Amino acid sequence: MDYDLLIGGDWRTTDARIEVRNSFAGEVVGTVAAGRPQDVADAVAAAVAAQSVAFPGHARYDVLMRAADLIDANAEAYAHDLAAEGHKMIREARREPPRSANVLRLAAEEGRRLAGETLPFDIKPGSETRQGYYMRVPVGVVGAILPFNDPLAVMAHKVGPAIAGGNSVVVKPDSRSPLAVLRLARHLIDAGLPPGRLSVVTGDGTGTGAPLVADPRVRMITFTGGVATGEKIMAAAGIKKVALELGANSAVIVLADADLDAAADSIVAGAFAQAGQNCLGVQRVLIEEAVYAEVVSAIVARTRELSVGPSLDETTDVCPMITEREAIRVESMIADAVRAGARVLVGGERAGAIIHPTVLADVPETSAMDCDEAYGPVMSVRPVSSIDEAIQRTNAVPYGLHAALFTNNLRLAFDAARRLQVGGVMINDSTDYRLDTMPFGGVKRSGVGREGVRFALEDMTETRVVCFNV
Numbered sequence: 001m002d003y004d005l006l007i008g009g010d011w012r013t014t015d016a017r018i019e020v021r022n023s024f025a026g027e028v029v030g031t032v033a034a035g036r037p038q039d040v041a042d043a044v045a046a047a048v049a050a051q052s053v054a055f056p057g058h059a060r061y062d063v064l065m066r067a068a069d070l071i072d073a074n075a076e077a078y079a080h081d082l083a084a085e086g087h088k089m090i091r092e093a094r095r096e097p098p099r100s101a102n103v104l105r106l107a108a109e110e111g112r113r114l115a116g117e118t119l120p121f122d123i124k125p126g127s128e129t130r131q132g133y134y135m136r137v138p139v140g141v142v143g144a145i146l147p148f149n150d151p152l153a154v155m156a157h158k159v160g161p162a163i164a165g166g167n168s169v170v171v172k173p174d175s176r177s178p179l180a181v182l183r184l185a186r187h188l189i190d191a192g193l194p195p196g197r198l199s200v201v202t203g204d205g206t207g208t209g210a211p212l213v214a215d216p217r218v219r220m221i222t223f224t225g226g227v228a229t230g231e232k233i234m235a236a237a238g239i240k241k242v243a244l245e246l247g248a249n250s251a252v253i254v255l256a257d258a259d260l261d262a263a264a265d266s267i268v269a270g271a272f273a274q275a276g277q278n279c280l281g282v283q284r285v286l287i288e289e290a291v292y293a294e295v296v297s298a299i300v301a302r303t304r305e306l307s308v309g310p311s312l313d314e315t316t317d318v319c320p321m322i323t324e325r326e327a328i329r330v331e332s333m334i335a336d337a338v339r340a341g342a343r344v345l346v347g348g349e350r351a352g353a354i355i356h357p358t359v360l361a362d363v364p365e366t367s368a369m370d371c372d373e374a375y376g377p378v379m380s381v382r383p384v385s386s387i388d389e390a391i392q393r394t395n396a397v398p399y400g401l402h403a404a405l406f407t408n409n410l411r412l413a414f415d416a417a418r419r420l421q422v423g424g425v426m427i428n429d430s431t432d433y434r435l436d437t438m439p440f441g442g443v444k445r446s447g448v449g450r451e452g453v454r455f456a457l458e459d460m461t462e463t464r465v466v467c468f469n470v
Helices: 037-050 057-073 075-084 096-112 151-164 179-190 205-214 227-236 260-276 289-304 324-339 387-395 410-419 453-459
Strands: 005-007 010-012 017-021 028-033 117-119 130-138 141-145 168-172 198-200 220-224 241-245 250-254 282-288 343-346 358-361 378-384 402-406 424-427 461-469
Touching: 005 037, 005 179, 028 075, 028 179, 037 141, 037 168, 037 198, 037 205, 057 075, 057 096, 057 151, 057 179, 075 096, 075 151, 075 179, 096 151, 096 453, 141 151, 141 205, 151 168, 151 179, 151 220, 151 453, 168 205, 179 198, 205 227, 220 227, 220 453, 227 241, 241 453, 250 260, 250 387, 260 282, 260 289, 260 378, 260 402, 282 289, 282 387, 289 343, 289 358, 289 378, 324 343, 324 358, 324 378, 378 387, 387 410, 402 410, 410 424, 453 461
Parallel strands: 141 168, 141 220, 168 198, 220 241, 250 282, 250 402, 282 378, 358 378, 402 424
Antiparallel strands: 005 010, 005 198, 017 028, 117 130, 130 461, 343 358
16 A cells, blocks of 8 residues: 655655565565655645634534544454554454544544533622633644554544544654554545645654654644653654653552452463553563462463464464564563573564563563563563562652552552552553543653543643623
8 A cells, every 4th residue: 555645635745755564574565655844844834724714513523423434444454554564463453443433433522522611700809790701722733643553543542632622633653654544544534624634744753753843833742652752852842732652661560369360361461462562561560479470370371372473364462573673672671681680481582573472580670671661572570578569669660651450459459549650550450451531641751641532632722711891
């Protein structure tokens, strides 16, 4: 599949093309145009112009609902795009289109509920003759920068609320996984989205991402990706709204009173789905000493059963990473941990872009594998003497997206939820759980702001007060 740039309702080609490759076999599965700074400037200009053309709430609702129907009607094509790009296996990819369609429908419905309220001006002496209210208005132009993982769902989470709130959006996809994003752009246009309300500019960070962030006409940047890029965005954005969903190093705590089989199942699924390329993925497992050996044995046994192979193979459980370069990075992190004293309980091997699912023990606290983000199919296990130690270790890293706790003790669960320094605490579930309506985001280096349809919609609108002196 080959795509050009979408600029203000028109498809624009460029001389340079970017090849999209499957990371298992290396074959080209599509090409996209390589955007330039001028293309970004033109897309922003079209977005600004679109703001002067009426686009009432009922029309925004209809467009989003029709686009959701188009996703459902083309779900297998979307899934093939996602798996062909190589960042998730086909069985995982099939879950993303219906989820994305649901996000657009949620955004359409939340847009209908976007409202203000009256203000009691007469509570201040001298203001008895004043009456008024506040309302929500669009921020204007939103720049949305997408990651390579879950690109369709993340686009829905950014573009859906932006459109529902009356904004125009300029999207910059990751060049490694742009195909499903551009298919959705076509379907939004087919659904009746007016020209200029959506542009998609593919290209590298220097040619497209940086000028999008720096453009003063862009009033909000919403970004999902790595911490280093997030820091650059914060420094370059200037005075505008910024929402960042960044890295993680998520911990799962397993107490002796938990359902240990259920915990092992959940941990393995949460660590190795999408080849571990998931900000919510399980990276550290902190297990109460009394059941440490039993839980580790169950985790290792389940990990050995996983099938590794190409992303389009129906039997694959763990597919290659997005590029061989990423796999080499994770391999290096594993090797560094082993040199520092860690033991490989299962996995640890690399073959091209594949990292075999890996479980490590005895990882030193100073190792990058313990305190940084691995973002690959690897987890570490560690015994802890108490829930207090587990909470301390969970909070010790500079990230705070999700944490999980397996226990049947309700008091301990409530206490942990209060003390864990994260954006979300999952009780008797993996860290890899997200409901698309919940406020989603982290603390510390895991980001700024919250996604989740209603919460993103609030961020993508401004409050305007209207006061009448009658």
